[in-house]
Amino acid sequence: MSAAAATTTPFIERLRTRIPSVSQFLRRARTDRRNVAYDLLPLLDYRGRQTLGRLVCHFKPRTPDLAPSPLARSLCADLCEEGFTAIQPPIDAQVLGDLTAYFRSLPCHDPYRPHLGRFAWDQVPSDDINIGYYTPDEVIRAPHALALANHPDVLAAVELYLGARPILDNIGAAWGFAGRATAKGVQRFHRDYDCVGNVKLFYYLTDIDEDAGPHVFVRGSHRSSILETGKAQTDADIEAAFGTGKLVTLTAPAGSWFLEDVYGFHKGLLPVSRPRLLLAFQYNLYPTPHSPKAPVMDNPGGFDPYINQVFLR
Template sequence: MYAQRRVVGMPERNAAADRLAATLPKYPSRPEAADTSGRLDSDGYAMLPGLLSPQQVKEMREYFETRLAFDGYRPEVGKFKAPDNAPKGTHVANFDHLDVVSAPHALAIANNPIVLSAVAEALGAKPTISYMTAWWSIAHGEAAKEAELYHRDVDDFRFVKLFVYLTDVDEGSGPHAFVRGTHKIDKLTEIRRLSEAEVAREFGADNMLSFTGPAGTAFIENTYGVHRGVPPKTRTRLLFQVLYSLAEYVGGPKRPVMKYQTEQNGLAIDPYINRVYLR
């Protein structure tokens, strides 16, 4: 994790990813995932319409509404019921590893075969589900900070993330923003927060996208591309996310948190892909 963060150049990162991927198991490609794979490769993201049913979205949202959250930037404030009882100054309220993986449909969504096939094509190897998370983005009137500013993720030499909105998201409730094509552009690759002005200057304002949509909106994205979570202004946003990588991620659980199960919602659960969370 920490060694790869020091590799800044895009060609060097890709070469290292190829070397690592060559040593890992492969995942069979699915023809029905070809369009999703192509969009992920060309644009850096691909929408996933119909990934969840409205009922599944409702069950996931209601589940997280009953769980206690925490402020990862301020652990000293303890746990609280989000979003209504979030302490003042909290921008993001996260959930524990076990609570996330135990959420209704979480494992099935993360193991969706179309998603896995598209991700494997991007990674060049069978993916590892190295981090699953969910969080409330709390509406606030403060200045953007941390991941609310443009940046590149450096979670591995190569990785893809799945995003699922569990609440309706409009321009006032913190849409995810992504700069199309930047996963392949070797500019502004140093690890730091980026201003909107320099992003527009280097990559073009036309490529600065904002993803809004009803609860259930889902997409996969190469978040080495420049992106941010826009600070919500009028209402909170609940989001579920899965990180797929070549190697295990330092932010995931230190040991598996749930007993291995062979399937969920009728979908097979691959023990290699899920080894970080399931034992």
């Protein structure tokens, strides 16, 4: 695709990517009112998202006397300029060990192949399964998960970036399996159309080198409406639109973490030699239909009830 052709897709076509009919839109709205904002969001390009995001922030709370640390300010500056942050040092080894032991002990699943049921991460029942997922309920109950999601520097950086206090939403953990022939789902370049303002926190729970499914981000694409189609994009189209110099591959040891504006184009590469385990927490300006309709557990104490309203009672 030429640079001239890499333009914004007409909004009706973008809308049909999410909701092909009015009847489906109304049915989804009745099922979960959060679907209304979620399904209409692809109508907006980058400028529209910015405008609506500022309006939403006007009605959202802010932390009184917010005093972000130098790290929080640095993380926010990276998000503004690049769309992702520098990779941060690994978390405590004991925390990492507890997390990986927890997820290794739980069976995962492929929501696109429910007939295969749940399976151990090292006993995948089909080569058609590229990714094994855990449910949000399972992720939020993982050891240290709440503490990691409520890291003070992360919360401050995200609030600075979004312009209002964030809401923890759309959390997940998943294995990417090695030796698969074709990329599927989030292994293809895509934008996340979850909210008018969203930042995701990624933790690598296994060592990630070039052969272990590293995350790839298109630098600066979080501030661009190029290839605004609502659909996944090929590597060739991304390279033609943005240039190969904008593609950043993030390798790091287990326990490392980074933040990202997931409206920018991103993907996880297919693992080649060994599986990868990834943990992710997303921060939005309002809840989305990706998370439970009602909180799933009591607040163990000390965690901000506004930020954690989706998951904690």
